[in-house]
Amino acid sequence: MAVATATLAQMPQARPRRLDPQRLGDHVDRLFRAALALCGDRHDAEDLVQETYARVLSRPRFLHRDDDLGYLLRVLRNMFNDRLRSERRRPLLVDLEAAPDVGSRATDPRQPERGWEAHAVLAAVAALPVDQRDAVVAVDVVGLSYAEAARSLRVKEATLTTRLHRGRRRVVATIEGTGDQEGERP
Amino acid sequence: MSEDERDTRAIGDAIREATADVTAPPGLRERLARPTSAPRRRRRRGGAALAGVAVLAIAAVLIVAGTAETPDRPDGRLAEAVALALSPARHPAPGVDPADPIHLTVRVGPVGFPSRVHRWQPTGMRTATVAGRGARMVTYRGPAGNAGYAIVDAPALAVPGDGRRATVGRLELTLLRRDDTSIVTWRRKGRTCVLASRTVGTDDLAAFAAGLPYAGAS
Numbered sequence: 001m002a003v004a005t006a007t008l009a010q011m012p013q014a015r016p017r018r019l020d021p022q023r024l025g026d027h028v029d030r031l032f033r034a035a036l037a038l039c040g041d042r043h044d045a046e047d048l049v050q051e052t053y054a055r056v057l058s059r060p061r062f063l064h065r066d067d068d069l070g071y072l073l074r075v076l077r078n079m080f081n082d083r084l085r086s087e088r089r090r091p092l093l094v095d096l097e098a099a100p101d102v103g104s105r106a107t108d109p110r111q112p113e114r115g116w117e118a119h120a121v122l123a124a125v126a127a128l129p130v131d132q133r134d135a136v137v138a139v140d141v142v143g144l145s146y147a148e149a150a151r152s153l154r155v156k157e158a159t160l161t162t163r164l165h166r167g168r169r170r171v172v173a174t175i176e177g178t179g180d181q182e183g184e185r186p
Numbered sequence: 187m188s189e190d191e192r193d194t195r196a197i198g199d200a201i202r203e204a205t206a207d208v209t210a211p212p213g214l215r216e217r218l219a220r221p222t223s224a225p226r227r228r229r230r231r232g233g234a235a236l237a238g239v240a241v242l243a244i245a246a247v248l249i250v251a252g253t254a255e256t257p258d259r260p261d262g263r264l265a266e267a268v269a270l271a272l273s274p275a276r277h278p279a280p281g282v283d284p285a286d287p288i289h290l291t292v293r294v295g296p297v298g299f300p301s302r303v304h305r306w307q308p309t310g311m312r313t314a315t316v317a318g319r320g321a322r323m324v325t326y327r328g329p330a331g332n333a334g335y336a337i338v339d340a341p342a343l344a345v346p347g348d349g350r351r352a353t354v355g356r357l358e359l360t361l362l363r364r365d366d367t368s369i370v371t372w373r374r375k376g377r378t379c380v381l382a383s384r385t386v387g388t389d390d391l392a393a394f395a396a397g398l399p400y401a402g403a404s
Contacts, residue, residue: 025218028210028214028215028218029208029209029210031210032208032209032210032214033205033208036208037205041273042211042269043269043270043273043312043314044273046210046211046213046214046217046314046315047276047312047313047314049210049214049218050214050217050218053218116200116203116204117204118204118205118208120204121200121201121204121205122208125201136198139198140197140198140201140202141201141202141205143202164194164198165193165194168194168197168198168201169193169194169197171201172197
């Protein structure tokens, strides 16, 4: 046991590192995109990012890895889930712009249409089942690696990968008008 | 690499490409840069001081990072204010200002929200940004339905030219209809005020704006 303890103590990543508030400003855009993909409403997204920063900055934070963005995304997601629980309803969807005029033709998922509109993509992501949505937000919207996203969401990489692929396919189906999901409307 | 991963990697790239240009609005950066953006917390000297330093530090970072100007679309900007007025409240209604009982405690600059206009009562509030400006919205319940009252900080937003103009007292109102939404907007001390509702007509919103009794018209 003593050997094991000594080994752990020697591991450099075991030493916590204090989150540097000065580096948080680098992540505002990506967190805002994530919030939009979660909320589907720009005002809610702004509130969510602001509340996330306020919570993170309310006391010193110590991380074991150089993974500020993954940590911020986890806080953002937790706050969003808290808000959902308190409101006991799904968020309003597709409040970004008028719905785009998309065609209904099927698309080969290996060759998706380029030039998708951001609001259509974010609305489609917001309408995904929760697990798939979180995976797509972490990897494709925020830009985390699979390993970082898995840590942020506290799931295994294999689980994340499965959810990610299912979510991506469903995003295509929604944008192309072949999906079976409709977001709630006000 | 699995078959699934090969199949959907291009979709991930397309999602990333489509959303890469979405940036945080300047108003959000300003809100984050404000020391008051941190919520009120229990007093803990060390933590509070540290949080203050942290907020100031991030303010400096955000200012250095700069802001991306949103496109200048006057109708679009007013539409943002209307969207705010129609959005659900996030907090309980503010109280009546004891020093100025005809207004609520919440203000945008010098412009306050009415505490009670005849049969209209405040029911909730929300804070947001509109076109990079600070904004607040108070929801009211009235005799014919609910309405949202948004005040957007200066400089004033442009008003579409296709609205109906009305002068009520000292107010120069613009009355608009957009789909199923009634909108009344006016300027006060450089701020933009917007009343919007899906159930109340423009004439009754105009009466509300002017502090007149509910007409039951429109």
